[in-house]
Amino acid sequence: MRIVVALGGNALGKTPQQQLQLVKNTAKPIVDLIEKGNEVIIAHGNGPQVGMINLAMETASKTDAKTPEMPFPECGAMSQGYIGYHLQNAIREELLNRGSKKPVATIVTQVIVDKDDPAFKNPTKPIGAFYTEEEAKKLTKEKNYIVKEDAGRGWRRVVPSPIPVDVAEKETVKTLVDNGHVVITVGGGGIPVISEGNRLVGVPAVIDKDFASEKIAEILDADYLIILTAIEKVAINFGKPNQKELKEMTIAEAEKYIEEGHFAPGSMLPKVRAAMKFAASKKGRKSLITALEKAEEGIEGKTGTIVVQ
Ligand SMILES: Nc1ncnc2c1ncn2[C@@H]1O[C@H](COP(=O)(O)OP(=O)(O)O)[C@@H](O)[C@H]1O
Numbered sequence: 353m354r355i356v357v358a359l360g361g362n363a364l365g366k367t368p369q370q371q372l373q374l375v376k377n378t379a380k381p382i383v384d385l386i387e388k389g390n391e392v393i394i395a396h397g398n399g400p401q402v403g404m405i406n407l408a409m410e411t412a413s414k415t416d417a418k419t420p421e422m423p424f425p426e427c428g429a430m431s432q433g434y435i436g437y438h439l440q441n442a443i444r445e446e447l448l449n450r451g452s453k454k455p456v457a458t459i460v461t462q463v464i465v466d467k468d469d470p471a472f473k474n475p476t477k478p479i480g481a482f483y484t485e486e487e488a489k490k491l492t493k494e495k496n497y498i499v500k501e502d503a504g505r506g507w508r509r510v511v512p513s514p515i516p517v518d519v520a521e522k523e524t525v526k527t528l529v530d531n532g533h534v535v536i537t538v539g540g541g542g543i544p545v546i547s548e549g550n551r552l553v554g555v556p557a558v559i560d561k562d563f564a565s566e567k568i569a570e571i572l573d574a575d576y577l578i579i580l581t582a583i584e585k586v587a588i589n590f591g592k593p594n595q596k597e598l599k600e601m602t603i604a605e606a607e608k609y610i611e612e613g614h615f616a617p618g619s620m621l622p623k624v625r626a627a628m629k630f631a632a633s634k635k636g637r638k639s640l641i642t643a644l645e646k647a648e649e650g651i652e653g654k655t656g657t658i659v660v661q
């Protein structure tokens with residue numbers, strides 16, 4: 353099977369030290385899937401990391417005359433390199449430990465968006481660290497950041513999150529995957545770019561990695577989209593006494609649950625929407641949402657939430 357795996361924040365942590373440790377655990381279920389004969393393509397988030405890089409560059413440029421301001425898309429590119437570097441090494445090492453010399457590489461990936469996407473006028477994507485309401489409002493005053501409460505977890509800066517239209521490096525990704533390479537792509541949803549004639553121009557935004565993973569899964573004609581996060585199953589009435597975990601959802605059922613407001617906009621909703629879009633895109637395609645360490649069991653139908661037509 354050809355599987356696109358989208359890794360959530362719990363696969364990466366918040367600091368370089370944490371990330372280096374966590375990617376060791378992240379590599380295991382990915383290599384389990386590869387060992388079973390699957391072609392695995394890996395995508396990942398970058399919200400905390402791109403926020404951290406951007407804030408660091410901005411702070412440094414204001415206090416040190418020799419440090420330039422770093423444009424936001426370049427920060428996105430840096431986050432792809434930083435995360436891809438750790439991930440590709442961890443997967444490579446895990447493969448070698450199991451006797452496989454399969455090549456692994458990260459592709460700096462640009463994702464084309466529509467310059468008129470309404471998201472540019474309505475920032476919704478939380479990035480960087482979590483703050484108290486007071487700290488967040490101070491950031492708005494000092495740095496002009498737009499801040500919002502993030503799914504009951506604290507306050508964060510938000511930036512525009514346009515819908516992915518196409519993947520600029522898709523032919524390269526396809527060639528590598530067709531030839532047995534393990535590819536890390538559309539990291540952080542891809543570097544958002546708009547197409548101007550022959551030129552791709554970076555734009556200040558963060559594409560949702562679940563939507564970008566869905567896009568590359570369609571492009572690569574994958575069989576499965578697996579969204580790995582911190583929970584084993586998607587639930588209705590999440591966090592309430594009558595919480596009910598779901599083993600399977602049809603697209604129609606998912607639509608009804610969305611209307612009833614069961615999935616938080618900053619967290620579970622994009623995952624469910626991406627899962628629905630992939631399942632709807634072609635007969636036989638399935639999406640799975642589950643916990644990182646449950647990926648293999650999920651594929652075997654033993655756990656997780658499957659989204660089907
Ligand atoms: N209906 C729901 N069912 C399960 N989890 C939910 C639901 N609504 C919100 N969540 C929360 O969404 C989280 C996943 O979103 P998030 O942490 O943003 O993802 P990521 O793993 O991509 O960083 C889960 O860990 C859970 O806390």
Ligand SMILES: NC(=O)OP(=O)(O)O
Pocket residue numbers: 360361396397398399400478540541558559560561562
């Ligand atoms: N780009 C993106 O969706 O990042 P997170 O998953 O970290 O929010």
